[in-house]
Amino acid sequence: MSEIRYDRLHDTHVIIAPERLHRPDCGIDMGDREGLGGKKCPFCEGNEALTPREIFALRKEGSYPNEKGWRTRVVPNLYRALQIETPHRHHYGAFEHWEGFGAHEIIIDTPRHVTSMTQLTTQELVAWLETMRARVADLRHDRRIAYIALFKNEGIHAGATQMHLHTQLIGLPFVPPHDRHRFARYIEHHRVTGEALLDTIVANELEEQKRIIASNENFLLFCPYASAYPFEVMIAARRNVGQIDTLSQGAMEQIASLLALALERLRGELGIFDFNLSITTPPLQPNNTEIAMLSPDEVCRFALRIMPRLYRHGGFEAATGIIINPVAPELAAKILANTERADG
Numbered sequence: 353m354s355e356i357r358y359d360r361l362h363d364t365h366v367i368i369a370p371e372r373l374h375r376p377d378c379g380i381d382m383g384d385r386e387g388l389g390g391k392k393c394p395f396c397e398g399n400e401a402l403t404p405r406e407i408f409a410l411r412k413e414g415s416y417p418n419e420k421g422w423r424t425r426v427v428p429n430l431y432r433a434l435q436i437e438t439p440h441r442h443h444y445g446a447f448e449h450w451e452g453f454g455a456h457e458i459i460i461d462t463p464r465h466v467t468s469m470t471q472l473t474t475q476e477l478v479a480w481l482e483t484m485r486a487r488v489a490d491l492r493h494d495r496r497i498a499y500i501a502l503f504k505n506e507g508i509h510a511g512a513t514q515m516h517l518h519t520q521l522i523g524l525p526f527v528p529p530h531d532r533h534r535f536a537r538y539i540e541h542h543r544v545t546g547e548a549l550l551d552t553i554v555a556n557e558l559e560e561q562k563r564i565i566a567s568n569e570n571f572l573l574f575c576p577y578a579s580a581y582p583f584e585v586m587i588a589a590r591r592n593v594g595q596i597d598t599l600s601q602g603a604m605e606q607i608a609s610l611l612a613l614a615l616e617r618l619r620g621e622l623g624i625f626d627f628n629l630s631i632t633t634p635p636l637q638p639n640n641t642e643i644a645m646l647s648p649d650e651v652c653r654f655a656l657r658i659m660p661r662l663y664r665h666g667g668f669e670a671a672t673g674i675i676i677n678p679v680a681p682e683l684a685a686k687i688l689a690n691t692e693r694a695d696g
């Protein structure tokens with residue numbers, strides 16, 4: 353049984369999850385990007401019996417759950433950090449913990465054994481977005497879940513332990529302080545200016561024209577002004593298009609086309625690269641948070657962030673939370689915006 357412990361010194365939480373020790377990382381040959389070491393991949397089509405039973409899948413008509421015929425598939429994480437059970441909160445002096453309540457799901461992005469997101473087609477990226485939309489919309493009904501983290505670890509340096517493309521969803525019974533502070537800033541900015549913070553940033557990026565890679569009707573692809581990671585890119589909504597669980601089909605297609613472009617350009621420049629990807633989600637249950645989120649869609653815009661992991665972080669980053677990025681975002685954007693490589 354895992355536990356969520358409150359770190360009173362740093363105003364944050366940690367998840368103590370002994371189950372995670374048994375993850376398959378130890379057996380992986382680090383030079384083997386396939387990551388199979390001769391074993392059957394549990395995420396490949398035809399190996400459905402090797403995973404827990406599916407929670408959700410985008411399936412071909414006439415196919416059955418836990419059998420072949422899917423485009424994306426969602427299963428509970430076998431080495432989960434949290435599980436859906438009634439949470440109990442415990443106090444002892446300065447110590448405070450919950451039994452590890454929450455959701456921890458794996459979205460298998462494709463039935464094909466591909467190990468880089470750059471290998472997905474635009475149609476597969478749309479199916480991936482549709483799957484997250486369905487899962488977040490479903491979990492929103494569980495009043496005990498206050499916040500959902502949606503992220504991807506691709507490659508050893510980004511923390512991946514299973515090489516077959518997948519995405520993780522973790523639902524928490526509280527809003528992490530990092531995100532609570534972020535939403536408080538969004539609300540404050542909206543109160544002062546009447547605008548969503550990301551709208552202001554997007555407007556500034558469009559004025560400056562120094563870090564933009566591409567755009568379409570509803571979204572902007574750019575390297576953020578204060579990029580923490582070299583070649584970091586963001587796809588941000590240019591207007592209110594809702595959140596991951598309320599995006600329209602058209603909006604998902606527009607995101608997928610910019611995402612495909614970003615991945616292709618990044619791969620052209622960096623080769624196969626390790627990265628983390630995250631999607632912004634506002635708190636689900638305003639009543640459960642300390643923020644009065646009257647209308648999350650007004651203050652929070654959809655955003656997707658790709659953080660290439662080209663360098664390891666050291667003590668300075670761990671101690672201060674400040675990341676040193678050796679590549680200026682203006683240079684990264686210039687390189688990624690050019691279709692043809694300017695060699696030499």
Ligand SMILES: [Zn+2]
Nearest residue numbers: 393396465516
């Ligand atoms: Zn596989």
